[in-house]
Amino acid sequence: MSLRHAILGLLADHPDTGYDLAKRFDGMLSGFAWHASHSQIYPELKKMTADGLIEVINEGARRSRTYTVTDAGRAELRRWMFIPQAITPARNEHVLRLLSLASLDLDDTRVLVERLATTNDELTSALRTTLAEARERAQPGVRPGYSPLAMEFAVRYLDLERDWARWMLAELEKHAAES
Amino acid sequence: MSLRHAILGLLADHPDTGYDLAKRFDGMLSGFAWHASHSQIYPELKKMTADGLIEVINEGARRSRTYTVTDAGRAELRRWMFIPQAITPARNEHVLRLLSLASLDLDDTRVLVERLATTNDELTSALRTTLAEARERAQPGVRPGYSPLAMEFAVRYLDLERDWARWMLAELEKHAAES
DNA sequence: AAGCCCATGTAACTGGTTACATGATTCT
DNA sequence: AGAATCATGTAACCAGTTACATGGGCTT
Numbered sequence: 001m002s003l004r005h006a007i008l009g010l011l012a013d014h015p016d017t018g019y020d021l022a023k024r025f026d027g028m029l030s031g032f033a034w035h036a037s038h039s040q041i042y043p044e045l046k047k048m049t050a051d052g053l054i055e056v057i058n059e060g061a062r063r064s065r066t067y068t069v070t071d072a073g074r075a076e077l078r079r080w081m082f083i084p085q086a087i088t089p090a091r092n093e094h095v096l097r098l099l100s101l102a103s104l105d106l107d108d109t110r111v112l113v114e115r116l117a118t119t120n121d122e123l124t125s126a127l128r129t130t131l132a133e134a135r136e137r138a139q140p141g142v143r144p145g146y147s148p149l150a151m152e153f154a155v156r157y158l159d160l161e162r163d164w165a166r167w168m169l170a171e172l173e174k175h176a177a178e179s
Numbered sequence: 180m181s182l183r184h185a186i187l188g189l190l191a192d193h194p195d196t197g198y199d200l201a202k203r204f205d206g207m208l209s210g211f212a213w214h215a216s217h218s219q220i221y222p223e224l225k226k227m228t229a230d231g232l233i234e235v236i237n238e239g240a241r242r243s244r245t246y247t248v249t250d251a252g253r254a255e256l257r258r259w260m261f262i263p264q265a266i267t268p269a270r271n272e273h274v275l276r277l278l279s280l281a282s283l284d285l286d287d288t289r290v291l292v293e294r295l296a297t298t299n300d301e302l303t304s305a306l307r308t309t310l311a312e313a314r315e316r317a318q319p320g321v322r323p324g325y326s327p328l329a330m331e332f333a334v335r336y337l338d339l340e341r342d343w344a345r346w347m348l349a350e351l352e353k354h355a356a357e358s
Numbered sequence: 359a360a361g362c363c364c365a366t367g368t369a370a371c372t373g374g375t376t377a378c379a380t381g382a383t384t385c386t
Numbered sequence: 387a388g389a390a391t392c393a394t395g396t397a398a399c400c401a402g403t404t405a406c407a408t409g410g411g412c413t414t
Contacts, residue, residue, distance in 0.1 A: 002272055009279035019393050031266035033274040040374060042394060062382045062393050081276050086298060087210035091270040093181055095212040097260050099325055100188035141358030144350055146278055153343050160339050164332050171323055179320030198365050219402060221366060241365050241410045
């Protein structure tokens, strides 16, 4: 059950309401690591509170509850992170699609690969700008939280996707030329 | 519903039985793109046959049925691949874990990052060997199918994970030194 | 003939998505 | 006052996992 650990990780970065956790899941996180919607988050927060992993530190306006991790929660997060694991089942629709490129004809492949390259380049340049801005605002000695680290991953990943797609196209063209 | 398209993609590469599709899902595919178990695959193959996307081309020993994509299936696969899409929700427990590194202390972080680096390096070198062997056996003019392309992705991805983890560690150490 | 892997199937359960629902606060 | 957004909740449905079940064919 990774939702639980995803929430523990987010709250370990900083305390948050269910509503804001849902927003964080909609950002970088959903595209590359994990996703959850509020309808899954609220019930899970209740269960985790019952299990002593998190607790309410503030009840604010509009019935909002801010949660934070307890010591038990931190211990559980650490335990989970130390579980040795080789490859775990992942899900990535982009990769799935790109793998099917080999079954299209070369013209289609070229169109799709270039489209992907364009999209990814736009995304990464936007991310690089955001990252640079965040770096200027950063205070010395303050640990970088979740999201700049996630953004760095995203930038690297999007470049990998583009390069891999182009490499595949070249491979397919090479084999077409040989026959 | 991506399972359907995952199966279409696999069968577009080459016809296969439900049993062998399940095995292919257990390989590279499950770690980086998609996963499905036989209990999900068999019913889906029936539905897809009913919908005319695939058909049985051979009934072999032990009640085995070999499926292939129909023209309608190929058209559907192509249609799906051309749907423009920015970032789609992905799931990757590795990335999720690594994001929580910032909430551990530096000693724990060092241990985990080095463990990841070791595991990934072992995996990539094994993959590189397999890839090199496949390349020797490859016949000129024959399009590379799914799995060499998937392996290339895996190698690149595992390296990215390692590099990103090391970069994060360095960032965290830098900020610790400043305070 | 015993044991193993091939090959398919279903049922029960859990995780996750979509849709529906409602009240509280802020903004204009 | 009305609209937009904050904030939480639940119910119905669909996707995915785990467990159970069975028979065929190959090897020793």
